[in-house]
Amino acid sequence: AQSVTQLDSHVSVSEGTPVLLRCNYSSSYSPSLFWYVQHPNKGLQLLLKYTSAATLVKGINGFEAEFKKSETSFHLTKPSAHMSDAAEYFCVVLYNTDKLIFGTGTRLQVFP
Amino acid sequence: ETGVTQTPRHLVMGMTNKKSLKCEQHLGHNAMYWYKQSAKKPLELMFVYSLEERVENNSVPSRFSPECPNSSHLFLHLHTLQPEDSALYLCASSQDAHEQFFGPGTRLTVL
Numbered sequence: 746a747q748s749v750t751q752l753d754s755h756v757s758v759s760e761g762t763p764v765l766l767r768c769n770y771s772s773s774y775s776p777s778l779f780w781y782v783q784h785p786n787k788g789l790q791l792l793l794k795y796t797s798a799a800t801l802v803k804g805i806n807g808f809e810a811e812f813k814k815s816e817t818s819f820h821l822t823k824p825s826a827h828m829s830d831a832a833e834y835f836c837v838v839l840y841n842t843d844k845l846i847f848g849t850g851t852r853l854q855v856f857p
Numbered sequence: 858e859t860g861v862t863q864t865p866r867h868l869v870m871g872m873t874n875k876k877s878l879k880c881e882q883h884l885g886h887n888a889m890y891w892y893k894q895s896a897k898k899p900l901e902l903m904f905v906y907s908l909e910e911r912v913e914n915n916s917v918p919s920r921f922s923p924e925c926p927n928s929s930h931l932f933l934h935l936h937t938l939q940p941e942d943s944a945l946y947l948c949a950s951s952q953d954a955h956e957q958f959f960g961p962g963t964r965l966t967v968l
Contacts, residue, residue, distance in 0.1 A: 779956060788861070788947055788959040835900070844913070845957060847900040 747772045747840040751848035759856050764808075764823040766851045768836030771817065777839035778819045780810055783850075784832045792834075795819060806830070831855045859883055861960035863948050869966045870938065878933040878963045880948030887952055889931040891923060894945040894962070906931060938967045 752767040770776055777796045781789040793804025800812045806829075810821045819836060836848040861882045870876050882889060891903040905913035906925040920942075922934040931948055943966045949957040 781959075786961075786964075788863075788961040789949075791956050791958070794956055844902060844905070845900075849897075849899050 747776065747838045747846050749778075749836045749838050749846060749848040751834075751836050751851050753851050754849065755852045755854065757854040757856065758826045760828055761825050764821070764826045764830065764853065766821040766834050766836075766853065768819045768821065768848060769817050770819055770836070770838050772838060778810075778812065779837040779839070779845070780804065780808070780819075780821050781835045781837055781847075782832050783835065789835065792821070826853075826855045828855050828857065861948060861950055861958050863946075863960035863963050865963060866961065867964045867966075869968065870935070871968050872938060872940075874938075875934070875936040877935065878946055878948075878965075880931040880933075880960055882929055882931075882948075882950035882958070882960075884950055884958060885952070886950035886958070887928055888950060889925060889928075890949040890951075890957060891931065891933050892947040892949065894947055896944075900947070904933075935965075938965075940967050943967045 748771045750769045775797050779794045780792040782792050783789045792808050793802045795802050795812045803809045808823045810819055812819050833850045833852050835850050837845050840846050864879045888907045890905050893901045893903055902915050903917045904923045909925050920937050924932040945962045945964050947962045948960040951957040
């Protein structure tokens with residue numbers, strides 16, 4: 746069965762410092778993994794996706810994620826946080842070709 | 858208009874009302890989805906339509922009734938809802954098994 750676990754419900758960083766949002770997955774086969782971002786009162790926007798090509802995936806707004814099979818992880822990182830990065834982030838695994846299974850989300854706060 | 862649009866953006870209704878949520882995708886996709894997002898709970902998939910046929914119904918109560926008249930439009934008809942149905946309802950579309958694109962959602966409050 747496929748599932749995702751987001752290890753932190755809240756992460757707070759100062760502007761200009763690195764961001765790390767953690768995600769572990771469980772999948773019986775090679776998964777497709779995604780990170781989505783949701784700003785307040787907005788829908789979800791795709792940040793990046795992993796589909797068994799390069800293990801280091803670059804996304805929009807300077808975010809990237811590394812697929813580590815040995816650790817079953819797909820952590821999201823950004824070298825330098827910006828105030829506009831404050832939002833809720835969801836790690837997602839694709840199940841059965843068309844169903845997304847969402848993690849519980851991590852709320853990122855960025856302080857000036 | 859581009860992407861996935863949803864109307865209305867906000868809806869307040871009583872438990873005896875009947876209302877409908879509308880979703881439209883302008884991406885030429887062949888699959889559409891309804892999700893429910895409640896506070897402190899993971900996003901829940903409600904319905905999946907592929908090529909205008911419903912292929913998934915995750916045990917959603919019958920007071921929610923979806924309709925997909927064509928590949929660009931998806932409706933969610935609501936009747937006799939309960940206060941616990943208050944949530945953000947998100948529509949998404951995709952082409953085959955690729956990533957899903959989401960609309961901005963409808964914030965529903967049931968009084």
